Amino acid sequence: MPLTPCHAAAAWPVRRMLPALPLAPLVVGMMSPDVEYLIRLAPAGRNFHTPLGIVVFCLPVSLLIVAVLDRWIVPPCCAARRACSSRCWPVPGPRRAPSSSRS
Numbered sequence: 001m002p003l004t005p006c007h008a009a010a011a012w013p014v015r016r017m018l019p020a021l022p023l024a025p026l027v028v029g030m031m032s033p034d035v036e037y038l039i040r041l042a043p044a045g046r047n048f049h050t051p052l053g054i055v056v057f058c059l060p061v062s063l064l065i066v067a068v069l070d071r072w073i074v075p076p077c078c079a080a081r082r083a084c085s086s087r088c089w090p091v092p093g094p095r096r097a098p099s100s101s102r103s
Contacts, residue, residue: 011030
């Protein structure tokens with residue numbers, strides 16, 4: 001794909017087939033092979049579009065990006081949204097893991 005953000009569109013069919021998968025890591029994973037373009041500052045190179053590049057580079061980089069998003073980017077954005085817009089429309093609470101009910 002010529003534009004890296006277009007890779008995000010490839011995550012939607014995967015998400016529809018496997019709805020249990022979270023969308024943000026899917027999008028990050030779809031875009032991670034093009035991180036090479038950001039490193040080189042040019043659309044050149046195909047090292048990260050290989051099976052070896054995906055395992056050695058893309059997987060660790062994707063995990064790092066998702067961890068940074070979940071730890072430092074998303075919480076302040078959600079807090080700011082709650083502070084600014086709680087009077088305008090209801091804002092959902094923080095994500096919680098589903099609790100397993102065992103009897």
